[in-house]
Amino acid sequence: MRYSTFLVVLWYSIAGILAPARAQQPEQVVRQQLAWNGHIEAANKVGQLRRVPTFEGAIFRLADQYPSFQIRVPGQVGQGSVRNAVYEPFSPADAKLLATINLPTTATAEVVTGTEQRRKVSFALIPAVRRNAQSGQAEKLVSFEYAYSLTSEQGRPAKIKKARTYANSSVLAQGDWYRIGVATSGIYKLDKKALESMGISMQGLDPRRLKIYGNAMGTLPQANSAYRPDDLAENAIFVAGEADNSFDDADYVLFYARGPHTWSLDTSGIAPRFKHDLNVYADTAYYFVTVGSTPGLRVGAPRTISGRPTATINQFLDRQFHEHELINLGKSGRQWLGEGFSKDGSPGNSPFPRLIWCLVPRCSLLRK
Numbered sequence: 001m002r003y004s005t006f007l008v009v010l011w012y013s014i015a016g017i018l019a020p021a022r023a024q025q026p027e028q029v030v031r032q033q034l035a036w037n038g039h040i041e042a043a044n045k046v047g048q049l050r051r052v053p054t055f056e057g058a059i060f061r062l063a064d065q066y067p068s069f070q071i072r073v074p075g076q077v078g079q080g081s082v083r084n085a086v087y088e089p090f091s092p093a094d095a096k097l098l099a100t101i102n103l104p105t106t107a108t109a110e111v112v113t114g115t116e117q118r119r120k121v122s123f124a125l126i127p128a129v130r131r132n133a134q135s136g137q138a139e140k141l142v143s144f145e146y147a148y149s150l151t152s153e154q155g156r157p158a159k160i161k162k163a164r165t166y167a168n169s170s171v172l173a174q175g176d177w178y179r180i181g182v183a184t185s186g187i188y189k190l191d192k193k194a195l196e197s198m199g200i201s202m203q204g205l206d207p208r209r210l211k212i213y214g215n216a217m218g219t220l221p222q223a224n225s226a227y228r229p230d231d232l233a234e235n236a237i238f239v240a241g242e243a244d245n246s247f248d249d250a251d252y253v254l255f256y257a258r259g260p261h262t263w264s265l266d267t268s269g270i271a272p273r274f275k276h277d278l279n280v281y282a283d284t285a286y287y288f289v290t291v292g293s294t295p296g297l298r299v300g301a302p303r304t305i306s307g308r309p310t311a312t313i314n315q316f317l318d319r320q321f322h323e324h325e326l327i328n329l330g331k332s333g334r335q336w337l338g339e340g341f342s343k344d345g346s347p348g349n350s351p352f353p354r355l356i357w358c359l360v361p362r363c364s365l366l367r368k
Contacts, residue, residue, distance in 0.1 A: 025078075025150040030071055033143045034128060039097075042066070043329050047337070050101070053094045053140070055128065062330050065101050066129040071109075071146055077122040078151030082107040087130060087139040098138040103131040107141060124148070167231045171213060175292065180212075181284040182257045190253040190289075198289065207242035207251060211296035214287035216258030219279045232288060238299045260285045263319060276321045280334050 036055040043049050045063040058067035085107045090098065109124040128141040178198040182188060196202055213232040220228055241251035260279040265272055325336035 025152055027147055027149045029083075030146045030148075031143075032069065032071070032146070034069060034141055036140055036142070040067075047329050050097070052097055052101075053090065055140075058128065059125065061125070062335075066098065066103055066127065069126050069128050069141075071124040071126070073122040073124060073148060073150075074119070075122065075150040076113050076120040077111050077124065077148050080109055080111055080124060080146060080148035082109055082126055083145045083147055085144040086142050087132075088142050090138050090140055095138050098129065101138075103127075103129050103138060105130055105133045107144060109146065164230075170231050171234075172232065172288070175290050178289040180257075180287045180289060182259055182287065183284055185257065185259040185262075187254055187256050190255075192247060192249055192251060195247075195253075195289075200289070200291065202247055205247050205291065206245050207239050207247040207253075208245065208295045209292050210237070210239060210242075210247075210253060211290050211292045212237050212253075212255050212287055213290070214257065214285070216285065218258065218260060218262035218277055218285075219281065234297045235287070236297045236299045255287075257287055258285060261321075274319055276319070276323075278321075278323050278325070280325065280336065 034055045034057075036053060038054055039051050040054040040058070040060075041049040042052050042060050042065040043063070044065055050065050052065055052067070054067050057069065059070045060067055089095070104127045107126055107130065109126045111122055111124050113120060113122045115121065124146060126141075126144070126146065130139055130141070131137070132139055178200060180188075180190075180198075192202055212235045214235055215229045215233055216235075217228060235255055235257075237253055237255040239251070239253050241248055260282050262277045262279075263274050264277065266275045322338075324338040326339065327337050328335065329337065
């Protein structure tokens with residue numbers, strides 16, 4: 001019995017050491033006054049603009065048509081609240097501008113914690129407008145106090161980071177390199193004339209030493225922890241006629257290049273489906289050609305298939321997308337929208353059949 005009691009005490013002691021100890025630091029208070037002056041046009045969820053009153057330093061969240069005030073707090077806020085909020089009524093003209101907007105009834109702060117330069121930082125967003133629950137009138141916040149306390153964490157076990165190895169230098173550090181840009185994914189051909197136009201000397205060239213490098217990643221991942229190649233990777237290519245060690249007029253290079261926009265299979269839904277990833281940073285993916293000192297990577301020999309065919313394939317499903325990045329409602333971030341359509345679908349009575357039709361080659365959205 002004593003032995004069991006000792007084990008229980010020991011377990012709770014170890015658990016107390018390993019568990020993060022959260023302690024509330026002393027309360028701090030931020031006092032703020034708002035200087036209301038002027039107006040600004042703010043967009044709602046569907047992009048409709050409305051002229052609303054504002055103040056110096058106002059923040060407008062996406063789809064909110066009323067201003068808020070943001071407080072930056074170094075550290076992680078554990079508890080926080082708005083105190084001594086003083087409101088004043090809007091002028092009749094400004095109150096009319098806010099008459100149909102859904103406004104909060106209290107000054108409740110929304111706190112988001114992130115990381116800046118490997119340190120915790122919190123942002124408290126406080127609505128600067130309310131609708132008086134008794135009178136129903138819109139009122140503006142003119143002064144308030146934000147009281148908060150930070151949370152400190154101690155004793156958290158350190159995360160074990162997986163070691164990564166990095167190249168001592170890039171493959172581009174040596175040799176002559178020639179860049180190729182592609183706008184879409186597909187198989188590309190380089191003949192003797194194309195290689196010469198790039199500046200490659202074909203006289204006495206051993207085609208076995210031709211190499212093509214490129215990573216074909218599409219958009220680089222947002223998360224720093226996500227995998228991405230450390231350096232350019234060599235791609236397997238096919239070189240017709242390289243067996244005689246001479247690049248003749250009829251010889252050519254074939255290689256598959258992935259464009260800037262990519263596709264992936266999404267299995268999170270009820271049924272798996274392909275979705276596209278539009279690269280918002282670039283419309284061209286680049287590959288690099290060089291003549292190395294050793295033979296390059298080649299496509300393997302095709303697999304030998306025996307027997308008689310049991311099916312004839314004469315059609316397949318293709319994937320296309322139409323996405324033009326034309327307007328950014330928030331004037332910031334990566335959320336862009338394309339063409340705007342009126343309620344009757346103009347131009348034309350229905351824009352969607354026209355969009356589907358224009359996925360085929362040599363089609364223009366401007367076609368009548």
